[in-house]
Amino acid sequence: MHQSELSPPATALMQGGLADSLFDAARHTPDLPQVARRLDASTTDWTPVTAAELWGEAVDLARGLVTSGIRPGDRVAIMARTRYEWTVLCYALWSVGAEIVPIYPTSSHEQVAWILKDAHCVGVVVEDEQGVMTVGSACATLPFLRHVWQLDTGALAHLVERGRAIPATTVDSLRRIVLPDSTAIIAYTSGTTGPPRGCALTHRNLASPCDTLLEGWRHVAAPPGEQPAILAFLPFSHAYGLMIQGLCLRGGILMGHEPELRGEALSAALLSFRPTYLYAVPFVFEKIYKNFLRTAQQTGRGTLFERAVRTAQDFALAEERRRLGRGPGPGFDLRLQHSLYEKTVYKKLRAALGGRVCGAVSGGSPLNRELALFYAGIGILVHDGYGLTETSGGITAQPVGREKFGTVGRALPGTDIHVADDGEIFVSGPSVFQGYINDAQATEASFLGGWLATGDIGRLDSEGYLTITGRKKDIVITSGGKSVAPAALEERLRVHPLIHQAVVVGDDRPCVGALITLDPEFVAHWRASRAKGETPVRDAREENELREEVRRAVAAANSTVSRSESIRVFRVLPEAFDLANGLLTPSMKLRRDAIVRRFAAEIEAMYQTSSRVPREYSTSEPSIWEDSDDVFR
Structure with a gap:
């Protein structure tokens, strides 16, 4: 523990x-x-x-x-x-x-x-x-x-x-x-499985993270x-x-x-x-970045933007090492280059958000580390945090001046966290809810020795920074017995500008697979940038290039995990996961069970197609769809 x-x-x-x-x-x-x-x-x-x-x-x-x-x-x-x-x-x-x-x-x-x-x-x-x-x-x-x-x-x-x-x-x-312990809110869980349950949150529960964050973080807003x-x-x-x-x-x-x-x-x-501070979820930060990239490419400044992104990330990384006592900070050349891009690129990016944003908070799910470095490098330091409905919001936050990207920070003052041997995160503190209304059994099952069992899995480092690796119930177990946490793979896939959403599957299957949706705005921009030549030839070329782009995105995600955890098959879906079709929760989380049920036929076909691919091919690269499949039009 x-x-x-x-x-x-x-x-x-x-x-x-x-x-x-x-x-x-x-x-x-x-x-x-x-x-x-x-x-x-x-x-x-x-x-x-x-x-x-x-x-x-x-x-x-x-x-x-x-x-x-x-x-x-x-x-x-x-x-x-x-x-x-x-x-x-x-x-x-x-x-x-x-x-x-x-x-x-x-x-x-x-x-x-x-x-x-x-x-x-x-x-x-x-x-x-x-x-x-x-x-x-x-x-x-x-x-x-x-x-x-x-x-x-x-x-x-x-x-x-x-x-x-x-x-x-x-x-x-x-x-x-x-009174402070009077019930203020009955907040129903998103109900990713089963009917939603009503969390009784008191006035004290709701005020606690707010007052703590205001005391420690308001001055950076x-x-x-x-x-x-x-x-x-x-x-x-x-x-x-x-x-x-x-x-x-x-x-x-x-x-x-x-x-x-x-x-x-x-x-x-x-x-x-013209806000001075942003509170959002990773999806919003990902979308803003992709909009920046698309706009730069449309105006012929794509290469300049990509160089500016790398400089921003390098600068933020050097700054992170400095504040954590692991390095001297950005060198002269990097500071000079960063200063140049500040005048030509970064200032304009902040202007697109109103021109006054000096910082942000990301919650709901962990923010990709490279994306956090990008925002910090352009002058918008994102404090990643973690919380649940059952904890009235915030449980952790990045400490001011000691931010460590890729984590969700440390426990808020007055709150405590421990991680069990199986990786499950337990919390206690003044923001933890009273219990579920009309469901004493579920309330009792949620606590162990006075600690709330979050159902999330993660790890604490030696300095108390928490890293979330996924939901305990979302772990994919292949037919070979390999356990895979899908969150990291899905997050890595979403970083690619063409990819909108991703859901890792593979329970009782021979390997890990993924269902992918594409970003319609970026796909339209991508097609427009390649609209040359006669239509039949152009369409065939675009289709092949788009498939290769998706394949490369999957390969990049696979590079972060072991071979047994990597995505071996995937399918691009014509339908996005959203609130209207019931595949997202109000907090923008995936309803995994609903997605697997909705696309059961596509998942089955994906693995059937894979079984017909020669073994030497299927073990070297991720497989996709048969040539007869046209999922892009």
Whole structure:
């Protein structure tokens, strides 16, 4: 067993609930811009909302909730994208002691029905008519549900009007009886297997990582003298998104909301909001990098960009060695070259993100080390972290000034980690949840001697830095008995600009295989750059070249593992894994079981095709598809 050193708690104990921070800000810093909002989705103008104004909106809404019969301990679901109303609702509900049940807005009828029934929700807030229809189709099985409020028809304004007769002191009285260990959120797990389970998170659970991160990391979120600004675009239906909201409201950080994760919408919001700090998942950082590369190639600067990337990574690597006491730092020639690219390349890359980003956090899954070096080298140092729904978000983070790329950092102060002999990670600390509602057996099974069993596998080095190697349940065991952790291979594949997603398979198969999806934007750019010659000849040449590119990406991933762990067969799929087809969770994680079921025929065909390849060929290079297969068009 390998254990990290237990650190003392970083902050004073809470005395009340999460809503207190908004009330305190309105009293002590009423004119501080707390949120910036767009009154219309099509505009690029952001209107500041002060702490006093946000407090006023939350209290007025809370009065309407009281009039509607919402009482302390009642559970109200919010089924909406990341938008301004989410934050107002959050603090209004917490002000009256209610518990919030976040639901991802594209959840299926079955998922919505299960969550509303399992949590005994008395009300639900939806965005639009589609949300009303989804909830309405399940109403017959929901005896506790009394209210369905629709945001896009002015439901919140109607609630405010209804609550005019309730004095604001009533809300304040209800807020004061909320205790730190009262339940604030029932966060349902992503449900990669089986029905989702509701994690009961207290006000103290949610505040703990926020306060610790604010104490130790807030000073790096903006240049000295500037108010930090964070664009919240990750779903508030997930613990990571809620942690970002908590950081902003508890730390006096300006927060903007962006409901769309589509590339164009997110890019436009970054340019207009101009955040000083980014909170994202690896997928977003990978996509931004690929967009940089594609733009450079389209403008004829691909070679320059690639040289600038190598310089950035070399510079960041030298800096990492220096701060860890393992080297002198970048030499004169490297500093000179880096300075040149700073003026010609890196400054422009940061400008594409709004021009003010000075750092970032990556969570949800580990960030590729080479990608982290790239961002650090262009002036955006990414602090990789680790956490779960059951831990209210953050458990580890990269310590400021001692960042070690390729790891998820060290345990936050007040939190402890140990790694069992089989590699499973166990955690304890103030952010660990109360348990699963209505499932005492699952709660008991999640703890061992007071430690939460995370289900993740990893390792701690001699300095307490944690490296995540995968999920325990995701380990692939071939028919020859070889155990393979798929995460590292999949991460390596995704680094290639043409590859969008990858899922390693191979349970009870003779070798490891992979299902791959391609990045449609980069494939279109790749084809356009080769559109020469007559169509039949060109198409055949492109097809062969594209296959070779994918094959090289697989070979590059294989170079990081042993031969027995390497991908020997793979297939490129015409369909991406996304939320709409149920193959991704709201936190952008792969639903592996669902993917394997959906593409069972393709997996079978992949291994059947491999069995017909001559042995001397199949053991030297990864095999792909038969010539008759056309998966690119």
